[in-house]
Amino acid sequence: MQVLRSLPWTVNTVQKGRGVLHADASSADLYVLETGWAAHYSIRRDGTRRITGLLMPGDVCGERASSERRAGHGIVALTCCEIASVRSDRIEDASDYLRGFRHLLWQLKLVEEATLRVWMSVSRDAFEALAHLICELHARADAVGDVRDGRLRLPITQEQIGDALGITSVHTSRMVGKLRACGLADVFEGYVRIPNIAALHAACAFTPAYLGL
Amino acid sequence: MQVLRSLPWTVNTVQKGRGVLHADASSADLYVLETGWAAHYSIRRDGTRRITGLLMPGDVCGERASSERRAGHGIVALTCCEIASVRSDRIEDASDYLRGFRHLLWQLKLVEEATLRVWMSVSRDAFEALAHLICELHARADAVGDVRDGRLRLPITQEQIGDALGITSVHTSRMVGKLRACGLADVFEGYVRIPNIAALHAACAFTPAYLGL
DNA sequence: CGCCCTTTTGAAGAAAATCAAGGGCAGTGG
DNA sequence: CCACTGCCCTTGATTTTCTTCAAAAGGGCG
Numbered sequence: 001m002q003v004l005r006s007l008p009w010t011v012n013t014v015q016k017g018r019g020v021l022h023a024d025a026s027s028a029d030l031y032v033l034e035t036g037w038a039a040h041y042s043i044r045r046d047g048t049r050r051i052t053g054l055l056m057p058g059d060v061c062g063e064r065a066s067s068e069r070r071a072g073h074g075i076v077a078l079t080c081c082e083i084a085s086v087r088s089d090r091i092e093d094a095s096d097y098l099r100g101f102r103h104l105l106w107q108l109k110l111v112e113e114a115t116l117r118v119w120m121s122v123s124r125d126a127f128e129a130l131a132h133l134i135c136e137l138h139a140r141a142d143a144v145g146d147v148r149d150g151r152l153r154l155p156i157t158q159e160q161i162g163d164a165l166g167i168t169s170v171h172t173s174r175m176v177g178k179l180r181a182c183g184l185a186d187v188f189e190g191y192v193r194i195p196n197i198a199a200l201h202a203a204c205a206f207t208p209a210y211l212g213l
Numbered sequence: 214m215q216v217l218r219s220l221p222w223t224v225n226t227v228q229k230g231r232g233v234l235h236a237d238a239s240s241a242d243l244y245v246l247e248t249g250w251a252a253h254y255s256i257r258r259d260g261t262r263r264i265t266g267l268l269m270p271g272d273v274c275g276e277r278a279s280s281e282r283r284a285g286h287g288i289v290a291l292t293c294c295e296i297a298s299v300r301s302d303r304i305e306d307a308s309d310y311l312r313g314f315r316h317l318l319w320q321l322k323l324v325e326e327a328t329l330r331v332w333m334s335v336s337r338d339a340f341e342a343l344a345h346l347i348c349e350l351h352a353r354a355d356a357v358g359d360v361r362d363g364r365l366r367l368p369i370t371q372e373q374i375g376d377a378l379g380i381t382s383v384h385t386s387r388m389v390g391k392l393r394a395c396g397l398a399d400v401f402e403g404y405v406r407i408p409n410i411a412a413l414h415a416a417c418a419f420t421p422a423y424l425g426l
Numbered sequence: 427c428g429c430c431c432t433t434t435t436g437a438a439g440a441a442a443a444t445c446a447a448g449g450g451c452a453g454t455g456g
Numbered sequence: 457c458c459a460c461t462g463c464c465c466t467t468g469a470t471t472t473t474c475t476t477c478a479a480a481a482g483g484g485c486g
Binding site: 073 | 240253254255257258259263265266277286315319322323325326327329330331332333334336337379418
Binding site: 337338339380381383384387 | 441442443444445
């Protein structure tokens, strides 16, 4: 991570609902989410949105295929965000670190791929899928010390959670209620409390290995 | 691609249903599917399988995160396959080509990622999803000259197609029948015939940009 | 206060799973 | 040659899951 610190970052604030990437972004530009939450998404023909990845503070994005900058795909701020970024030409300057830097990006890309495959293969039962998503967010937050007393920030709406699961906000609400009724997780006021993380893991067969933490 | 040709390949035959990767595979080993079809998959807790990627002749795989070699995830031969592979230590030998080689692998990884996001965001309507899959396979086959008279090989069962779409084989059969009834595509005897590819594209809003062809 | 956003709940309908059965076809072996 | 078996595809009937439509309640904020 020292590799990254040496780069000439510039920080931008992005309002909720706005795109995160520069309009004239190069496919090699690098972004790090400092505060707030963001998401990879695609817009379907019928106007609905599918979230294909969630970004929490500290997460890296960028380095997309240029083909992804087609209409309908991008990265959006789910809350107000602060984004640090480096233009690709400035990255080349840090050639001393280039080897470690590329290795780091490669590892991150492999974790991203593994996560995408896990998201695709999560049970199509919405209850288990929601439990699995909460397990993942818990594991990621825990890895950076953001879980206290089984409680972590979840500053996104149920509609956005539904977009990440591929279900409607109505059904998301029902599954959140069921999770609460089962005593597995309580989603409220921008937080989620998990009384017994082992029980939640068991409910959806969650194993965190794919996150590479 | 000349970069790849210079590597010391060894070719193995893998029987249908067997795993493609070496048992003692390193995460940096490289594989190329010479003949036959294979698939990335995950096994769910309930025993069902989700195919997260289809591999056709000429496709590259390998370079997975080590975390992906957990139970339940892998690459399986859907038909009898011939797989060419290079051990990672032999790749290092070809250091003359290392720069171009790494760049090529990076590009392939970006296409893989884009494809995963598209698969995730495809309409959850099974009819459109099936049409979209056939469009993708057509585009990939066409790019290497494997489409003749709107006809291309599809040597996999409807159950396997269903696993790739996340639906049952029964429902797959119904959607294949509907596609046939609509005159959009005819799946038969290991082939699929597409009378009017533009019409099929229109039926599922397919755009091939993400494939990076 | 009034408005917007979010969550919740109910009722009805659509999509897909499940359960079940039958048919075609290739390979196998009597 | 033909019965037998296994695999794949198809079709029907029923059930489950999720969507859609609708309404209402709560909270934050101008």
